[in-house]
Structures are given as structure tokens and as C-alpha cells.
Amino acid sequence: MTTATLERGRITARVPLTVQETLEMAASLTGATLNQFVVQTALREAERIIAQERVIRMSAREAQAFLAALETPLPPNAALKAALDDYVARRDDQTGSLDWAPRPKRL
Numbered sequence: 592m593t594t595a596t597l598e599r600g601r602i603t604a605r606v607p608l609t610v611q612e613t614l615e616m617a618a619s620l621t622g623a624t625l626n627q628f629v630v631q632t633a634l635r636e637a638e639r640i641i642a643q644e645r646v647i648r649m650s651a652r653e654a655q656a657f658l659a660a661l662e663t664p665l666p667p668n669a670a671l672k673a674a675l676d677d678y679v680a681r682r683d684d685q686t687g688s689l690d691w692a693p694r695p696k697r698l
Contacts, residue, residue: 602630 606614611625618628649657667675 604629 614629615625618625621628623631
């Protein structure tokens with residue numbers, strides 16, 4: 592029977608002795624080794640931060656205003672028109688139009 596091996600990375604950290612002692616105490620209180628405690632705690636915090644940065648939270652009122660702005664955008668102002676004119680001029684494009692298409696998704 593063959594067992595699959597997981598690829599593993601290594602994380603090391605040099606910390607003051609007081610930090611190490613605090614982590615060791617917390618690990619022992621939870622019944623985990625220091626390594627287990629540090630990895631579990633760091634992973635939980637990393638997942639929380641990633642979720643926090645990926646999700647936009649809005650009140651119902653803010654969501655309504657956001658959707659309304661998407662459905663009926665404001666007309667371009669003078670600054671936006673000037674930026675577009677500058678961009679078109681820099682392209683050295685004969686057509687004067689933008690031929691933009693999204694990049695294909697990477698698989």
C-alpha cells in the first residue's frame with residue numbers, strides 16, 4: 592500500500608524569550624504542541640484576513656446606492672474626457688477608437 596506524502600514547507604521565527612514563553616503557555620493550555628498552536632493560530636488569522644479583504648460589506652441602503660450607480664452611471668466629466676483623449680493620442684492609433692477586449696482566463 593502506498594501512502595501519499597504531502598509537500599511541506601518550513602516556517603521559522605526568532606522571537607524574544609517572553610514571546611516564546613507566552614506561546615508555549617497558550618499551547619499547553621489548549622493541549623497542543625507549540626508548533627501546532629502557532630500554525631493553527633496563524634492559519635486561522637490568515638483565513639480571517641483573506642475573508643475580510645475579499646468581502647465587501649454594505650448596508651441595504653449602501654447596496655441600493657451602489658447598484659443604482661452601476662445601472663445609471665454619471666456621464667463622463669471633463670477630466671475623464673481629457674484623460675481618454677490623452678490616452679488615444681498616445682496610442683498613435685489611426686482609428687481613434689479603443690479596441691479593448693478582456694484577457695482570456697488562465698487555466
